[in-house]
Amino acid sequence: MKLTLDALEVLDAIDKKGSFAAAANALFRVPSTLTYTVQKLEEDLGFVIFRKEGRRSVLTPAGRVLLEEGRHLLLATQAMIDKAHQVDSGWEVSLNIALDTVWDIEQLLPILAEFQQLNTGVEINLLEEVMGGSLEALIEDRADIVLGGPPPSATIQGLQFKEMMQSQWCLVTAKDHPLTKTSLPLTNEMMTAYTSIVIKDSSRQSPIQSHRIMAKQKQIKVASMAQKISLIEAGIGIGFLPRHKIQGKLDEGTLVTLETAEPTQSTPQYCSWKRNNKGKAARWFIDRILSDKV
Amino acid sequence: MKLTLDALEVLDAIDKKGSFAAAANALFRVPSTLTYTVQKLEEDLGFVIFRKEGRRSVLTPAGRVLLEEGRHLLLATQAMIDKAHQVDSGWEVSLNIALDTVWDIEQLLPILAEFQQLNTGVEINLLEEVMGGSLEALIEDRADIVLGGPPPSATIQGLQFKEMMQSQWCLVTAKDHPLTKTSLPLTNEMMTAYTSIVIKDSSRQSPIQSHRIMAKQKQIKVASMAQKISLIEAGIGIGFLPRHKIQGKLDEGTLVTLETAEPTQSTPQYCSWKRNNKGKAARWFIDRILSDKV
DNA sequence: TAATTTGTTCGAAAAAACTGAACACTTTAA
DNA sequence: TTAAAGTGTTCAGTTTTTTCGAACAAATTA
16 A cells, blocks of 8 residues: 555645645644655655646646545544544443333433443443334344343343333323223223224334234234323323323323223333443443442 | 554454464565554554464454454555546546437447447446436536437537437337227327327426327326337337337337328437536547447 | 745655564474 | 474664755745
8 A cells, every 4th residue: 555644644734724835834844845745655656646837736636536535534544543442441332222112211311411421432322122122132232231121031141131120001091082981990891992002012023012912902003102102192092001101191181090800010121231241331331220220 | 643554454464364473474574563563553542452362462352443444444545546546547437328218228339348448447327317307417417428318408508419310209009009900190189099108207307398298198107218118019008209219129010100190200319418528438438429420 | 126935856864664683482293 | 391383572773764954946926
């Protein structure tokens, strides 16, 4: 490779400053040094970069290619160096946290704020996944940490997990929904007459499965908990929702819970991660999230 | 920028050859030189690149980033140099030839073959455009040369053009089409009863216009001449086609021409290009195409 | 016309890169 | 177990590359 990054910086400076002299000044060198650098580069590459016009030099078309593409190269080089430094620091370049749609992002916000205070340079990406999808993201390395959702099945090696909370599911409708007028408690048969809102599993592999499906019930499948809440709030259907996600709306009265004949479920929510993850940020978040539980 | 491309090549060689000694041999240097280069790089960047394990050296995570991203950088650098050489040679890096759908690519093939013999390094891109679209491609610099279609309007500056041929349009149908049984010649009113196949203008700016539309006729709009021929051949509709494009099918008998009451049109086909185009390849193609006409 | 600004040339000096022998260490082979 | 071969490193000396600064020629400006 008969080209140096230094030479590209010289070209950049000459173009930016408008003359060899000004560029030399900016680079704390002497004009003749730049002449030498450019001439050497021209000789090495085998074509002319600057052509004299009057008392100043202008770029040839080939020289312009070198300048403009060279600038991108310089930026890419600096980005690479920065990334290597980041890796060397032990903090990840980026950390992907998958939030199961059951999970409440509110709980994560203070932890995120605290993390940003550390100035680690880690880029945090939040993904929203649904049920199976969150664990799949972990297995396929699209996520480093999963918050919420079921525990990993025992057949998958190398994953660790810890129960974080119990989420209490309750059957809810909009406040004006006809079911609110029915005699309570509700049996499954009574519910089948109404449209239910169901969250679709976001995993790509596993067959489509959803939570609490009832036979022959009219269904609308949605992509997230937020969508499910919106549709129920709009009176379009009914569904089971985790109490912690809708406490506010229950207090406001826009949503109401209905008593069911069968006892409502309570499903545990887990935090899962890969055991062999050595990154400082992943460790920090796991420690911080688990200690937060207490 | 405390990093040289040479150092990246050294890292690459060490990783490829598996040891400092082998890499030194491949680079026609002495092992101690590589030690010097790597140590200097480590000092400049401020982190360790190789760690000793047993009697050999292995990359640290940060070193691996440098190696892998550095390889991309080296490739990009070489690509840039190649491009600059190409520009310096006076031949374009790439040449875009827009073929109006009326044009027959067969005429261009021997010219393309001849051009490839020249080994110019120019990347040729063929675009198929329809009517207004071909000139629009020229104006918007998506194309360097346009073959076929109408001449540029006089209001557009800097475009040159030359008439290449007259294309003779004739009304055709599939051989079993009901119109073939009708008494000839056909008037416009007789045609309106049948679906006509029309090519849609591919230009984005100009309002949709198509060739030889007749009032209140059933239409199917297609995207290219080839599609139009296919649909007519399948008996789906009728349409005007340039004779040179379908001579083969007329000889075979899969398509038949119908006599029309009004005389069939003959539209000139032009070759258009930008006057200020200085590229050698554009010049070569224009000269070659124009001389071919004789 | 004189002064200023441009980039270049060239010899000398400084800096960087490279060499090769000696060395310390690990792994392999006898 | 010992010898041999292979690893990368150190270091003094050499070579090459880069930089400097003064002198210069040419174009522009005052």
